[in-house]
Amino acid sequence: MALLEKVDKNIEARAWQGEIPIQSRYTCGLAGEKFFREIMENGRFAGTHCAECEYTYVPPTIYCERCFAKLDEWVEVGPEGTVQSFTVLLVAPDGTPLEEPDILALIQLDGADSVLVHRLGKVGLDELAIGMRVKAVFKPKKEREGSILDIVHFVPVNA
Amino acid sequence: MGLRKVAVVGAGMTKFVRRAQETGKELAYEAAKMALDSCELTLDDVDGVALGTAPDAFDGVHMKGEYLSDGAGAWRKPFMRSYVGGGTGVFAPIQGWYHVASGLFDVCLVVCEEKMSSCQPHPQGAFLTIFDHTTERPLGPNLLWIFALEMNRYMQTYGLQKKDIALVSVKNKRNAADHPCALLGDPNITVEDVLKSEVLAWPVQRLDVSPVTDGAVALVLAAENVAKRITDKPVWIKGVGWSLDTAYWTNRDLYYPKYVEYAARMAYEMAGIREPRKEIHIVEPYDPFDYKELHHLEGLLLADKGEAPRLTAEGVTARTGNMPVCPSGGLLGVGNPIAAAGLMKVAEIFWQLRGEAGKRQVPGKPITGLAQAWGDLMQVGTVIILGIGG
Amino acid sequence: MTAKIKEFPGVGLRESDFTERKVLFTEWKPDARYAWDAGVAIGRYLAELKEGRIIGVRCHHCRRTVVPPRIFCEWCFRPMDEWVYLEDHGVVNTFSICYVQWDMERLEEPLIPAVIEIAGASKGVGILHLLGEVDPREVKIGMKVKAVWKPAAERIGAITDIRYFKPIN
Ligand SMILES: [Zn+2]
Ligand SMILES: [Zn+2]
Numbered sequence: 001m002a003l004l005e006k007v008d009k010n011i012e013a014r015a016w017q018g019e020i021p022i023q024s025r026y027t028c029g030l031a032g033e034k035f036f037r038e039i040m041e042n043g044r045f046a047g048t049h050c051a052e053c054e055y056t057y058v059p060p061t062i063y064c065e066r067c068f069a070k071l072d073e074w075v076e077v078g079p080e081g082t083v084q085s086f087t088v089l090l091v092a093p094d095g096t097p098l099e100e101p102d103i104l105a106l107i108q109l110d111g112a113d114s115v116l117v118h119r120l121g122k123v124g125l126d127e128l129a130i131g132m133r134v135k136a137v138f139k140p141k142k143e144r145e146g147s148i149l150d151i152v153h154f155v156p157v158n159a
Numbered sequence: 160m161g162l163r164k165v166a167v168v169g170a171g172m173t174k175f176v177r178r179a180q181e182t183g184k185e186l187a188y189e190a191a192k193m194a195l196d197s198c199e200l201t202l203d204d205v206d207g208v209a210l211g212t213a214p215d216a217f218d219g220v221h222m223k224g225e226y227l228s229d230g231a232g233a234w235r236k237p238f239m240r241s242y243v244g245g246g247t248g249v250f251a252p253i254q255g256w257y258h259v260a261s262g263l264f265d266v267c268l269v270v271c272e273e274k275m276s277s278c279q280p281h282p283q284g285a286f287l288t289i290f291d292h293t294t295e296r297p298l299g300p301n302l303l304w305i306f307a308l309e310m311n312r313y314m315q316t317y318g319l320q321k322k323d324i325a326l327v328s329v330k331n332k333r334n335a336a337d338h339p340c341a342l343l344g345d346p347n348i349t350v351e352d353v354l355k356s357e358v359l360a361w362p363v364q365r366l367d368v369s370p371v372t373d374g375a376v377a378l379v380l381a382a383e384n385v386a387k388r389i390t391d392k393p394v395w396i397k398g399v400g401w402s403l404d405t406a407y408w409t410n411r412d413l414y415y416p417k418y419v420e421y422a423a424r425m426a427y428e429m430a431g432i433r434e435p436r437k438e439i440h441i442v443e444p445y446d447p448f449d450y451k452e453l454h455h456l457e458g459l460l461l462a463d464k465g466e467a468p469r470l471t472a473e474g475v476t477a478r479t480g481n482m483p484v485c486p487s488g489g490l491l492g493v494g495n496p497i498a499a500a501g502l503m504k505v506a507e508i509f510w511q512l513r514g515e516a517g518k519r520q521v522p523g524k525p526i527t528g529l530a531q532a533w534g535d536l537m538q539v540g541t542v543i544i545l546g547i548g549g
Numbered sequence: 550m551t552a553k554i555k556e557f558p559g560v561g562l563r564e565s566d567f568t569e570r571k572v573l574f575t576e577w578k579p580d581a582r583y584a585w586d587a588g589v590a591i592g593r594y595l596a597e598l599k600e601g602r603i604i605g606v607r608c609h610h611c612r613r614t615v616v617p618p619r620i621f622c623e624w625c626f627r628p629m630d631e632w633v634y635l636e637d638h639g640v641v642n643t644f645s646i647c648y649v650q651w652d653m654e655r656l657e658e659p660l661i662p663a664v665i666e667i668a669g670a671s672k673g674v675g676i677l678h679l680l681g682e683v684d685p686r687e688v689k690i691g692m693k694v695k696a697v698w699k700p701a702a703e704r705i706g707a708i709t710d711i712r713y714f715k716p717i718n
Binding site: 178181311357412 | 572587594643650652674675679
Binding site for chain 1: 178179180181182184185188191192195201202216218219229230232234276277278279280284285287288292293296297
């Protein structure tokens with residue numbers, strides 16, 4: 001008799017419930033510290049530029065992933081940019097329908113080579129188009145706390 | 160086996176700190192960039208990247224390997240991440256080694272990173288799941304239990320006292336005082352300090368344990384033809400070995416790490432070492448707890464069973480002794496960012512063999528050194544042997 | 550290394566840099582809840598614990614009797630051959646006296662975790678459990694201990710159906 005038994009009655013199937021008790025605290029890092037402070041204090045976007053690769057990173061990095069140079073040339077980018085792609089979310093992560101569609105977009109800020117992920121607002125679904133021009137709307141200064149949510153959303157430039 | 164010779168040609172590291180402001184990517188970058196600069200290579204010269212890092216739950220980033228890849232210099236390159244618990248820091252260069260030895264890459268960058276401070280309220284939360292979820296976790300364990308249980312078994316088997324073991328902590332924290340990246344170096348610490356420190360899980364006290372740490376370390380590995388072109392001081396990887404014991408840790412006798420012995424024998428055989436005690440000149444065994452250094456010296460066959468404490472007491476393992484052990488200051492002194500801590504040990508052997516270890520330099524021009532790491536459920540041993548000449 | 554590099558990279562922060570918000574950071578708590586299947590072997594182990602019994606398994610090839618039970622022998626890599634009831638007493642293989650919980654908060658009363666070699670299993674084969682009804686200073690490796698069970702009505706099929714092991718005088 002070998003122990004090749006199978007659980008064939010559901011009543012015998014047992015599961016033990018538990019959790020992994022972790023939470024995370026992420027520093028914004030050296031580049032992130034400058035990026036988010038610039039948004040928080042001045043309502044401006046800062047990127048880092050690699051002269052060798054002619055590439056501007058937004059969000060910024062302290063290094064160029066292409067040539068591995070240390071980046072210390074900071075440039076102002078945006079606040080306007082171009083939608084590179086978008087999606088319209090109609091359901092929440094738990095599957096329930098959203099009252100208002102949530103529009104997520106990849107936005108290339110003017111002067112940047114990489115793109116930023118953020119929300120679009122004040123735009124009709126029939127107006128949405130890749131290539132449309134948008135600009136950032138920041139929270140009032142005293143409500144900003146150095147987070148990506150200090151940007152409320154991006155809205156069409158002509159709105 | 161038809162393997163190519165592989166050399167370590169460069170190394171870099173960040174400071175080991177309790178809480179780094181840098182993101183994990185930024186830490187990885189600083190170490191990787193320093194390693195490349197040290198041997199005047201650029202990213203273009205790198206054929207592939209081997210990354211070692213502990214569970215995603217520490218940094219709180221799922222698919223942490225992919226997240227770290229650009230900071231590790233892997234943009235559009237072959238990239239692989241390995242993880243064998245605390246053994247990772249020595250396994251990652253082994254993985255880099257076989258990619259070069261096989262002929263697949265000429266230059267492989269090896270990077271190990273850990274940012275444990277992200278994990279709140281304590282990284283132990285991420286460690287808890289190493290205990291069996293159904294048969295052990297309901298008992299309310301914490302990570303210290305397995306170390307305390309193993310340490311007690313080791314002490315009982317050989318009739319050791321706490322003071323015999325505290326000597327390791329004192330030696331390593333003193334050594335670390337000469338390491339520019341160390342978190343817990345202390346030139347004046349005494350055995351009394353260790354014995355008087357807070358009891359956490361007897362026999363483990365506060366100063367028997369290495370600290371929670373953030374940091375990164377990187378090495379550059381190169382095939383013989385490349386290595387000889389870029390440096391006149393290549394440090395060759397002479398042997399590697401690794402072995403894993405069963406996860407049923409309560410079914411084994413914890414007094415002796417048999418799996419470390421298997422890993423060591425594999426590495427000695429590859430390196431052609433028949434008398435390790437004569438042929439290994441410096442050792443960086445894994446020391447997350449002070450007794451582990453002793454345990455590992457015995458598993459590495461560098462001390463008879465139960466005799467490592469005596470070697471320590473007699474000064475054999477001091478930086479100026481016949482067999483310097485943890486001249487870096489080890490995890491107890493430099494710090495313990497899991498995977499990065501293991502790779503720090505390999506970097507230390509590299510610097511020592513090249514005579515570049517500064518104030519930590521051991522006398523006597525060592526030519527062969529060994530680094531070892533350990534982890535999982537007291538289960539894995541990873542060993543690498545480095546040497547100059549030949 | 551030290552000669553070439555004047556200052557190594559790495560900015561160390563204090564806890565107060567976070568509490569006083571001197572640096573920018575974000576926080577996140579994942580909802581990491583699981584239902585881990587007990588599986589065949591541990592399912593039976595739990596069912597037997599509910600009945601007040603400890604069960605192990607035996608491999609005829611290497612002649613080991615092991616606990617916790619598993620459906621395969623990891624030495625021989627073949628199915629285990631039989632279930633074996635073990636005694637509910639054993640010998641302390643190693644122990645600790647633990648004063649902190651996992652988040653490093655001090656415990657009011659220390660816990661005494663131990664590996665207990667269970668009588669009826671092969672030599673050296675134990676399980677992790679707690680010791681109780683004993684002065685921590687009196688605990689010794691090699692000490693004989695027996696299980697203190699919860700009353701039958703309170704047992705749910707869990708390792709905690711044994712409250713702890715206590716010394717056999
Ligand atoms: Zn570049
Ligand atoms: Zn067997």
